[in-house]
Amino acid sequence: MNIGEVAKSSSVSTKMIRHYESIGLIRTSPRTLSGYRQYHDRDVHLLRFIRRARDLGFSLEQIRQLVSLWDDPERASADVKRLAQSHIADLDQRIAALTDMRDTLVTLATSCQGDHRPDCPILHGLAAAS
């Protein structure tokens, strides 16, 4: 399988596949005589795994850990769970921060007439010393 086909069936771009190889997230693939990378189904599975983890907001560093756990038949599920839970805590924090932002903005926006007049509480709100 050439890289383009793998890209299609894993939803990871060729750019990214080569990049993941270059940073050691996936192994270097064998090449044809002319230098084309050759892949197998196994590689598609791994890339799908990576893609899915990215979609769930894991960083490549976290994914690196997940992959090594995935590869390791001896790992304890507790290790995986720990990683997942720390990521959940991370997500909770980011959600809370965004929600705070949103609420502040909504408050400012609802107090704004939104008409042709230049006076706007949003700008006052932003200008206020925090």
Next chain:
Amino acid sequence: MNIGEVAKSSSVSTKMIRHYESIGLIRTSPRTLSGYRQYHDRDVHLLRFIRRARDLGFSLEQIRQLVSLWDDPERASADVKRLAQSHIADLDQRIAALTDMRDTLVTLATSCQGDHRPDCPILHGLAAAS
């Protein structure tokens, strides 16, 4: 006022102040004979405004628009409100996406024993074709 003092009272680092100048977000400041940037209270206000907007998740491009509205005594508050509301919609989307991620992870994590055994539903979940 030198740049360091401005940085302290606006909570924007000297690095960032120079950067904002270089990308044209703030005007180039006058200099002393020896080349030191000189600032006034007005500049501190503007930087605080920028800082606060950053804290609310506005991008520098959005802030560029906000600043030009702030500077313009003729602007309509409707313009500002429109900007704020589009940003709120943006935040809502990001919050929803993160919440989805979180929920998926929580589901996976609760179904994981988290013990010494190697079998882990989290990894199965990640490996499943999306």
Next chain:
DNA sequence: CTTGACCCTCCCATGATAGGAAGGTTAAAG
């Protein structure tokens, strides 16, 4: 044998921020 769709490597860009090197300036303290 040409054409078009692949593939290769290498460099550059994004957005927001930070770190550091190498060197000039200022103010206070000796």
Next chain:
DNA sequence: CTTTAACCTTCCTATCATGGGAGGGTCAAG
């Protein structure tokens, strides 16, 4: 007056994940 410490300057580099493009080689079908 000189030393010293805390400032300031510019310029280069890095981060993280991704994408764009140039310039060139390869492969399969018409």
